[in-house]
Amino acid sequence: MLSWLPEGVSTYARDIDLVFYVIYYITGFVFVLVTVLLVWFLIKYRRQEGRPAVYSHGNTMLELVWTIVPAMVFITLSLVSQSTWARIKAFAPPGDVEVRVVAKQFGWEFHYPGPDGRFDTEDDKMFEGELHVPVNKVVRLYLRSQDVIHSVFIPNVRLKQDAVPGREILAWFEATKPGRYEIPCAELCGPGHSGMKGWLTVLSAEEYRQWVEAQWPAS
Amino acid sequence: MSEAGAAVHAEHEREGFVRHYIFSKDHKMIGRQFLFAGLVMLIVGGLLAMMIRWQLGWPETPLPITGLFSEEFWDGDSWLAQTLPYGTITSEFYNALFSMHATIMIFFVVVPIMVGAFGNFLVPIMIGARDMAFPTLNMLSFWTAVPAYILILLSFFVPGGAAAAGWTSYSPLAAVPDYLGVAGPWGVNLWCISLIILGFSSLMGSINYITTIVNMRAPGMTWFRLPLIVWAIFIVSILLLLAFPVLTAALGMLLFDRLFGTHFFLPEGGGDPLLWQHLFWFFGHPEVYILVLPAMGVTSEILPVFARKPIFGYRAMVYSMIAIAFLSWIVWGHHMFQSGMDPALGTAFTLTTMIIAVPSAIKTFNWLGTLWGGSIRFPTPMLFALGFVFLFTIGGLSGIFMASTPVDIFIHDTYYIVAHIHYVVAGIIFGIFAAIYYWFPKMFGRMLNETLGKIHFFLTFVFFNLTFFPMHFLGVGGHMRRIYNPLHYEFLEPLQGINVFISVMALCLGASQLFFLANFLWSLFFGRRASENPWQANTLEWTAPSPPPHGNFLTAPVVYRGPYEYSSPEVAEDWLPQTRRVEVASAGGHG
Ligand code: HEM
């Protein structure tokens, strides 16, 4: 099933996919176990002449086992999830590139601070639907919304974060492979929600330098 | 039978048609009313789903109704021509379709059938009471729900169409009429008003169930001799009583934002969009257990009867339901991992969510334990109950993925969630079918046809899995939920084949329900007459005539034991009703 996953092209894509695989194998095992037992019991204990049902109200030992074992597995899964989650969402590394993303019905605006590295100054530049970033650099995104809630989703990067009006929310990623990747909106935002998307272009260091020069020539 | 028939008949004449069939105070009639209302809405919700699948399989292709009408008709300004231009689903209408599909299925089908219909029909009779504690309140509860039903259906026909902000109505999308981009604000307004009204109905119902179960149990019916379905309804009533007012308050605030310029959920006036999500999911997560606990109760009733074995771990079953009831209040944040809520909270909600999966696991294993060593028969109700166990296993396991915060980053708001929802919530429909096939004889005094029932089960089971399982693949592929046209995205193009497959299977799943409809309607009038206890079951409802007369029991029942004494060594038969007195030294059995 996991072969359907889009190719991961960020530093944390591998970590997310790893947790995905761990849970997949554990739940897959439980699913097979339960299904096999279910089918086996249904066949073995189907009604047969002369074989009455066992008169039993349960078994405390067994019940303790299937309370404690799942509890331990689930708590372990929370712990496994925790470190990856914290690294991705709670502790963003310092950004090499910073971009303000403004979501609106129905598109993304990508604002670059320009050579002075500060937002809301003369040399800011806005790109409608196009996000250009260098490979192997930390990109920080500051998400805002002008109207309703949208959600930045970059499947290949394994990034998803809602943009909420009235807040600025920080997200980050570090792309590991040059290429062009779609950025759909993942949160229902109105009649134009479907088709609201932009493009992430991951450039090599050299290409990125050229792109920056082309956008801010004089500096 | 003749005695009971005479009693029923006498009742008719005394009450008159209106008092008996319409403004009835008899819990059984009110239960039937809720059942019919819920089934009608099931058809409506199902048809909406068919349209959703049509659009996703063959985006922006006219529905096969276009040819039925002339060119002039489609050029005209009738409701149909405006809503579906030339038979094509627009993105505005599509958003209304999935919003209303979910709203109808959750609020107007599952809860009314499980709690309204079976809760009403079963609670008094299974605890040995003549009726509910407050029969008039019970009648009011149904008749308060009726305007809610009417308004939600009417909302399709107001200018701008029905609510289209999702069943979750996230704000500001839902709080500001202009954001939906439709011709009028009344879709979401009516959605709010209808659900507020429904909230009052459910409040009246839940108070009634709680009071009835606490006060009206027959002599000998101790708490730990209650059938598990009664426990489920009891716990669900408490959840409803506490959760629904939160939704009602939030809906009121939303309506104020829309109509009177308040800013509860709008940042420009100092409000907060996330406040809506917190309120909604604080209600919403208990709600999902409100949906599923009765189906678990139904399964726990049916498995012992047809395995001819006591339920495995009765007390563990009760305690796990109680645990679910408590834990369900502290997991709501798992719907908001990517919402902008503090990520540290996400960690806490992962832990609680993982823990709430434990009681669900216990229940599943106890059902397996019940089957172990049984003497299992497979009539239709048993097939559907087993189907529920299987689907619930998948739905519970898929929940584990989403409970894990990092994995949820990827699968949140994708078809993975849609797959999960349907394995649990649409899986509950299997619980509903199990209940209908099992209690139909008691409710209507006639048997459903077994052959049609089995055909219905096999088709439904196969097409259900072929419809919903591949949705996991779509989700893993990154396919967003709630999108109108998957072909708007390049990365989804390779997945379109799955969408087509799912749509074909979904249409087959819908068509399979005709077997049920035919069986239900035919058996209602011409089915074989049911005996008092056609399944040789232990619980009290089977000691009353089929259908039970007003007042339920010809003689007031006294309870001697728990509900699941099958294959007990105390008696020669393999069942031992709760009311039967056994003159043996060890009388009393378990429980
Ligand atoms: C047994 C363990 C379960 C776990 C661990 C679990 C976990 C979750 C999580 C984490 C989500 C949010 C996913 C997201 O939006 O990213 C979710 C969504 C949902 N769950 Fe469950 N769940 C479980 C059982 C159930 C049951 C029993 C039901 C219903 C009867 C249910 C109904 C739903 C629904 C309706 C949603 C989607 C709501 C929406 O966004 O529209 N779940 N579940």
Ligand SMILES: [Cu+2]
């Ligand atoms: Cu959107």
Ligand SMILES: [Cu+2]
């Ligand atoms: Cu939940």
